[in-house]
Structure formats: C-alpha cells, structure tokens
Amino acid sequence: MTHVAVVGATGRTGTLVVEAARDDRRFEYVGGMASEPDEDVVGPDGARDLFETAEVAVDFSTPEATRLSAETARETGTPLVTGTTALDDGAEDALGEATHHVAVVRASNFARGVNVFWEVVERAAELLPDADFEVTETHHRGKRDAPSGTALTTVERIEDAVGEREHVHGRKGEAPRGDEIGVHARRAGDVVGEHEVLVAEGDESLTLTHRASDRKAFAEGALDAARFAIDAEPGTYGMDDVLDL
C-alpha cells in the first residue's frame, strides 16, 4: 500500500483525493495539510512531519502551500504530485529545485480525458493552421484564478501547432478580430470544469469540448500520478508520462 499525504486536504479537490485514497486498497491516507489544522490534518508548521510519514504527497492548494510542499518534498525526499494552478515565481522556483531530488508530476488538469482533448485540439490546429481559435472555460464561482490552468495549456497546445499569437480576453466596443486567440473565462454556480475550443474557418466551424462533471475525475488521475511518482527518477513529469501517451 502506498502511503499518501494530501496538501489542501480540506479543499474542494483535496477532499475528493482523500476520499479516493481511502476507497482505493492500493493507498493508505496518512494525513493532510491545510491552512486550518483538523483531526488528521496539520497546518503548514506540520508539513515536515507529515511528509516524513508519506511515500508520496498530492497537492491541490494555493501557490504558497505548493511552494512549502516543494521545499518540504526536497528536504524529506518525498515525490510530489501537484495540480495547483497560477503558481508564482516562488512556487515555480521551489518546484524546479525539488525536481533535482524527487519526481514531481505536474498537470493543469489531472482528468484522464483532458489529455485526449489536448491531443485532438493540437491535431485540429495542425490541420487548420489558418483558422480562428476561441478558447472558453467555465468554472464554479469559488475559483480564484482566470483563465484556468487548463485553458492556458490548451492555448499552448494550439500555439505548438500554429505558432504564437496574441491572446484576447473578452471583447468590448470596437474590437475587430485580428490574428489572435480568444481566451475567455466564465464563473457561475458550482460548475466543476468545462473547456471548449471553437475552431472556425470560412463557412465552417467545429467545437471541441471537455467537461468534468465530478471532481473525482481529477482525484483519480492524481492518484494514478502518485503511483507513477513513487517509482520515477527525480525530474519533472506530466500526465502524458503517467498515461504513456
């Protein structure tokens, strides 16, 4: 059984990771970290003790907590799986440093199907390089960052095929379309996570959509990544490595 710790254990996503680990015989949940300590959840000052009891840590939290997780993972030699988005330079540097010592699996979206979505989006962009691309994401009203990490990865995959373009976030007033990629964020209710790419050229268009209807999709993908990380050499990995795409 793999001993797993969860950073952000009391959050919308972390709660589901804890549940998924408890329901999966291949894992033993050894405890969590969150801003407010609780029964089996430590605060940031308990990070080192927690990581020492774990074979792998899974993180869905905030840039500050991800930075602490990366620093602690490096000190304790604990592989790290992180899905936190909109990281700042401090968290990025700490993750970069950790990868010299432990395996770090990073993904802006751990749902298994989103990797297929990205492959299809990139192929569509390769086949229609002169098309107009509009990326729209929809999330629950509690999401802090915009655009989502997944939307930004989606734009990168389009640009891998067609080259860099200007990004336009919403339009207002006199705003004729140029050679740009539209990137738009909607926030409403409890929407788990939807990403749509509109590809339009001439008299035709096609729409590619990934929709997560339950956060279990992220939790289960992150546990796949945790199993991968415990056997991996130090370095940076993505879900394409985990899923062997």
Ligand SMILES: NC(=O)C1=CN([C@@H]2O[C@H](COP(=O)(O)OP(=O)(O)OC[C@H]3O[C@@H](n4cnc5c(N)ncnc54)[C@H](O)[C@@H]3O)[C@@H](O)[C@H]2O)C=CC1
């Ligand atoms: N890559 C992926 O598949 C996914 C990524 N995410 C990302 O995960 C992150 C968390 O999202 P949610 O679960 O919705 O957030 P949330 O706000 O529901 O939960 C955040 C968790 O982090 C903890 N936390 C906050 N500050 C902390 C600190 N300084 N030290 C320790 N713990 C701290 C909170 O106590 C809480 O447990 C976001 O960046 C989101 O974009 C969310 C879902 C899927």
Ligand SMILES: O=C(O)C1=N[C@H](C(=O)O)C[C@H](O)C1
């Ligand atoms: O905050 C969320 O909820 C999600 N965040 C990730 C992102 O920013 O792309 C992944 C998923 O869409 C849910």
